[in-house]
Amino acid sequence: MPGHRLECMCSPYLRLPAAAFCATMIFPRGGTMARTTVKTIFADCEQLLNRELEVRGWIRTQRESKNFAFIELNDGSCFKNLQVVYDDTLADFAAVARYPLGTSLQVTGRLVPSPAAGQPFELKAAAIEAIGLSALDYPLQKKRHSFEFLRTIPHLRPRTNTFMAVFRVRSLVAFALHKFFHENGFVYVHTPIITGSDCEGAGQMFRVTTLDPVHPPLDSQGGADFSQDFFGRETNLTVSGQLNVEGFCLAFGRVYTFGPTFRAENSNTQRHASEFWMIEPEIAFADLGDNMRLAEDMLKTVIAFVLEQAPQEMEFFNRFIDTGLLERLQRVRDASFEHVTYTRAIELLQKADMKFNFPPAWGKDLQTEHERYLSERVFRKPVFVTDYPKEIKAFYMRLNDDGRTVAAMDLLVPDVGEIVGGSQREERHDVLRGRIAEMGLKEEDYGWYLNLRRFGGAPHAGFGLGFERAVMYLTGMENIRDVIPYPRTPKSAEF
């Protein structure tokens, strides 16, 4: 039984000198043999050719013949694998050839030009040691897996091409956003994740409580007495940092939040998750036009950054996930976005040579089919829809002079849908009070928010960008569950 033999080999991990770990993992120093990353090898292959190197990574795939074999080694430093070649001059040739996929290895050898097509160079191994053997039931095989199956092993899927690319791009998108805001003078504000406001108006919230779920203390009405709860009141996970960040906007002028957001809605779609990340910039002394320019600049900058920083990953998406992705992104990066008012959009929809399940009508919200028609058929690029009827938008959006619409904007992009939603905020104290009353909300819940309009208020505007939707748009991935490391959706929070 080969399993026995393999298990005995697990110990090389312990044989590694401790100094090798410290010296090589992150801060390689000259003089001693240090771990070289695959990224470095590809970047500096000319200098490294015919040099002795040490690499550590995981077996992606292995091919063996009688007297020689190949390993595709990936160490996570870049998208590409390093081809390792070894032959039966290696003492434990037969054993190494049986290392299961997923095994982590330390390989030392010489970087040589590859005699065969497919890779310019390869590592001719002088020694191969298993750091951590993989078991024989490693679920990832030398074949294509369905995304659906890979969702059942989220802890292993970053070892696949697609997910390694997705999550590197996700990281880059996050960095690009911070970089964009930082370079434009924005202050990054951490708004609370636990909120005492139970009336943010953005749908169902997750309750945060330490009360006994079976026998909570009861109030006079017979309901749970939240005055005895941890915070002395009812608390929930945030659905948006916007209201909180507005206070900081009216101090710093330009601010943004970037953090997790929670919605307890029973949404079962490709574009919804219960836990997702949102970016919410807020700018003072600004109107809706400034707001839209900011959103457009931001998206274009992020697109340009990712195309530049992750060319291999983007090429991979373009080939295997969404042909036409690169062309589309380049076009969006270089062209200006469209603008259309809600009123005009309704007219366009009513004139459309297409039958909608929901007939478009002024005063009704745009349906998904309407948004798709506008972004994919009429404009074929990102389009801002502005100035919605006040009845279908939030209370804090600034009332336009017509008294019927508010200064709101949604940015619709082909295939992904609404990616940005924002507005100019109502800065007039009396108008805001009126809107709160009109929408049936309780003024006492918004006292501090109203006060921002009493203490040196200013016109200001902001928007929310669904971070995962941006990642989807940039990668061509169609399901939000495949751009979140451990996605949380209704009936699904394993891992």
Next chain:
RNA sequence: UCCUCAGUAGCUCAAUCGGCAGAGCGGAUGGCUGUUAACCAUUAGGUUGGGGGUUCAAGUCCCUCCUGAGGAGCCA
């Protein structure tokens, strides 16, 4: 939450009218001196998502529950 579809070997999928549950890949074993999801041969591997029902006989038909996917709503 509603509508539709699906669940068969570790994975991807077949199985005609209700009539012996199969293939490829992966695994194991053997072969092969430059592979590229290597290739060739042999072989093991199944409570057909759970429960109930109809029938001589159920992967297949009915009921129910669970899970997943797509669409809708809600939204980012």
